[in-house]
Amino acid sequence: MNPLWQQLVEADLVIGDPPPPEPAGPAWYVHALLSFAAWVAALFLTIVLVAFFRFEGALAIGGTLACAAGLALLRSPSPFLTQLGLAASIAGQAGLLFGLGVFRDFNRTAAVMAAILILPSLLTTNPIYRAWCTGASILLLAAALEQWSPLTIAIAAALVTFVFLVQPQIPRAYGYGAAIALVAIDLLTHFGRNPHPQAPYAGGLLAGLALVYTAHHFFGLQGSVYAALISLILIPAPGVAAALLILLIGFGCAAPTLTGLGIAAGLAYLSHFYYSLSFTLLNKSLVLMATGLTLLALRWFLFPKENA
Amino acid sequence: MSPRAQILQWAEQGHVHDISQALQLAQVAPNREKWQAFLSRLMLATGTLLLGAGIIFFFAYNWKVLPPFARFAIVEILLIAAFAFAWIKGIETAASRAALFFAALMTGALFALIGQTYQMGADPWQLFALWAALIVPWAFAAQKPDLWLLTLVLSNVALAAYPADLACYALLNLAAQALWEWFAPQNRLAPRLAGAATALAFSALALAQIFDRAQPFAVAYLLWLPATLVIFTRFRRDLFLIAAALLSAIVAITCLCARALFRASSSDFIFNSFLIAVIVVALSAASAKWLQHLAKE
Numbered sequence: 001m002n003p004l005w006q007q008l009v010e011a012d013l014v015i016g017d018p019p020p021p022e023p024a025g026p027a028w029y030v031h032a033l034l035s036f037a038a039w040v041a042a043l044f045l046t047i048v049l050v051a052f053f054r055f056e057g058a059l060a061i062g063g064t065l066a067c068a069a070g071l072a073l074l075r076s077p078s079p080f081l082t083q084l085g086l087a088a089s090i091a092g093q094a095g096l097l098f099g100l101g102v103f104r105d106f107n108r109t110a111a112v113m114a115a116i117l118i119l120p121s122l123l124t125t126n127p128i129y130r131a132w133c134t135g136a137s138i139l140l141l142a143a144a145l146e147q148w149s150p151l152t153i154a155i156a157a158a159l160v161t162f163v164f165l166v167q168p169q170i171p172r173a174y175g176y177g178a179a180i181a182l183v184a185i186d187l188l189t190h191f192g193r194n195p196h197p198q199a200p201y202a203g204g205l206l207a208g209l210a211l212v213y214t215a216h217h218f219f220g221l222q223g224s225v226y227a228a229l230i231s232l233i234l235i236p237a238p239g240v241a242a243a244l245l246i247l248l249i250g251f252g253c254a255a256p257t258l259t260g261l262g263i264a265a266g267l268a269y270l271s272h273f274y275y276s277l278s279f280t281l282l283n284k285s286l287v288l289m290a291t292g293l294t295l296l297a298l299r300w301f302l303f304p305k306e307n308a
Numbered sequence: 309m310s311p312r313a314q315i316l317q318w319a320e321q322g323h324v325h326d327i328s329q330a331l332q333l334a335q336v337a338p339n340r341e342k343w344q345a346f347l348s349r350l351m352l353a354t355g356t357l358l359l360g361a362g363i364i365f366f367f368a369y370n371w372k373v374l375p376p377f378a379r380f381a382i383v384e385i386l387l388i389a390a391f392a393f394a395w396i397k398g399i400e401t402a403a404s405r406a407a408l409f410f411a412a413l414m415t416g417a418l419f420a421l422i423g424q425t426y427q428m429g430a431d432p433w434q435l436f437a438l439w440a441a442l443i444v445p446w447a448f449a450a451q452k453p454d455l456w457l458l459t460l461v462l463s464n465v466a467l468a469a470y471p472a473d474l475a476c477y478a479l480l481n482l483a484a485q486a487l488w489e490w491f492a493p494q495n496r497l498a499p500r501l502a503g504a505a506t507a508l509a510f511s512a513l514a515l516a517q518i519f520d521r522a523q524p525f526a527v528a529y530l531l532w533l534p535a536t537l538v539i540f541t542r543f544r545r546d547l548f549l550i551a552a553a554l555l556s557a558i559v560a561i562t563c564l565c566a567r568a569l570f571r572a573s574s575s576d577f578i579f580n581s582f583l584i585a586v587i588v589v590a591l592s593a594a595s596a597k598w599l600q601h602l603a604k605e
Contacts, residue, residue, distance in 0.1 A: 004311055004334060005318075013330045014323050023604075024313050029551040030599050037558055037592030044585035051578045079593040087589055168327040171320055218343070240358070251346050253328070254312050254336045266354070270361050274368075285365035292359030299351035303344060 025127070028257040035128050038086040045091030056099050063095025067120060074126045086129055089120065093136070110144035127173035134159070134177030135184070142185045149185060150203030153238060156182035157210035157245060164253045165217050172255065179246050179258060183265040186239045203238035211245045218252050226298060233291050236279055239269030240291065312336040349402065356406040360413030367421050376425045383421055387414040405450050412443040412458055436466035453498035460484050460502060474516055475525065478509035482532070493544065500548050507552040514560040518567055533557055547599055554595040562588050
């Protein structure tokens with residue numbers, strides 16, 4: 001018997017015989033390569049769809065059919081057919097979005113599409129497609145809410161914490177999709193159509209709440225108090241709080257890809273926070289300096305051995 | 309398969325009741341000591357970076373309330389204090405290396421402040437190039453990749469501000485990657501980041517050649533791609549760098565096919581688009597299959 005399975009049986013974490021061994025899934029960079037390529041192929045397939053079904057109603061039907069065909073192909077054991085299914089399904093979603101009239105009524109169509117995307121994400125076991133549908137759904141909702149898009153930070157942050165901490169039986173791909181969306185929402189807010197969000201502090205507050213919950217999950221009451229202190233300072237800089245949240249969950253749940261995403265998100269946010277129009281450079285510098293000093297002081301206070 | 313991947317696979321199949329506990333039992337999830345080490349490093353790195361960035365933002369604001377003398381005094385005192393801290397504590401400690409990184413950030417703030425105050429007419433690329441050159445000795449002293457990575461980023465920014473030819477980016481990042489592979493191959497993060505930047509630069513060279521025949525980059529790309537695949541498949545197995553090279557090849561081949569197909573027959577627009585999509589799908593599926601095969605070896 002597999003020694004790891006035996007160890008889990010003794011700890012009463014599993015019951016019975018181990019399931020037959022299955023090959024390990026691809027590494028994250030293979031998923032990244034497949035995702036990027038599927039996205040490029042989907043762009044060309046979308047051109048085919050739009051050129052073939054020229055009217056909105058027909059395009060909506062064609063998009064739905066492509067999406068369904070793609071979902072069927074995703075079940076195939078052949079890597080070529082799986083990848084074709086991924087590209088066809090993403091192209092079908094784009095066709096459906098255009099067919100529903102995204103150019104006539106952007107907000108309504110984006111909101112409807114965000115709701116529709118939940119269905120295909122539940123109908124597949126492909127991790128890339130699950131992550132894609134989750135991330136795209138949250139980002140479409142953020143685009144639909146326009147100035148109120150920072151509120152979707154709550155949805156993304158809640159989904160990441162729910163998948164990794166509250167219900168870890170749920171496939172992690174949903175959590176990865178939500179984490180990517182969490183990072184992207186802020187970019188959307190600053191570089192999107194509305195650089196002046198209605199609730200500039202909402203994003204930071206909501207990301208901070210998720211950070212406090214995560215700290216409580218891993219370290220108890222004391223951790224949540226420190227996290228609350230850091231979150232309060234970071235309210236004007238929601239991207240830093242989101243990056244810290246992703247970093248903590250990634251490390252605590254043994255998800256190194258998420259840890260890497262957290263580091264990349266933090267650095268990317270810092271470089272574009274400079275150009276954010278919601279606050280003056282003086283305010284931004286004070287927020288960053290206060291957070292930096294608080295973190296260094298906390299380290300000094302909490303880990304005296306490390307300073308020796 | 310690693311214990312982590314195995315537990316996650318069993319969990320997805322619905323066999324594990326408590327994944328967190330299972331990961332802890334297999335010593336995959338962090339214990340108290342690992343958490344402490346991680347939080348200590350996270351607080352030090354994030355605190356140093358945010359403090360440094362905050363000070364740079366502060367001087368970029370150009371607050372008129374502070375006279376120039378006070379501004380220079382603040383930056384120079386911080387720079388000297390960081391050096392003194394690293395000197396006294398010794399370079400072996402994480403706090404000293406963080407202090408040296410902070411000093412490197414303050415060097416940039418000082419140059420920016422000189423440019424802001426005296427308006428010498430220097431170009432931005434000179435600021436970044438000088439900044440990168442001056443922190444090289446500290447990077448040698450720190451003996452860790454973080455300051456070298458900062459040097460590489462600043463050198464790339466200097467090239468972007470110049471603005472330099474695409475080949476310069478490719479050569480710079482390739483040289484950095486080669487030096488890392490030669491002198492410090494154990495820590496894979498730095499050579500992988502440099503390798504990814506190299507792949508990006510060579511991909512840009514290939515695209516320049518494909519869409520502008522006057523550019524003489526095809527030979528350079530055709531030397532780099534097979535060399536990278538052979539080196540990291542046969543001599544130093546690194547699937548990440550192979551994946552980066554394969555992705556670059558997919559982009560280059562797709563663009564080449566798109567150019568050839570759309571130039572040859574603009575009337576078959578729908579068929580050509582479909583054909584390109586199939587080519588991308590086939591190339592990426594074959595690449596993933598090969599990477600999976602290499603991972604099993």
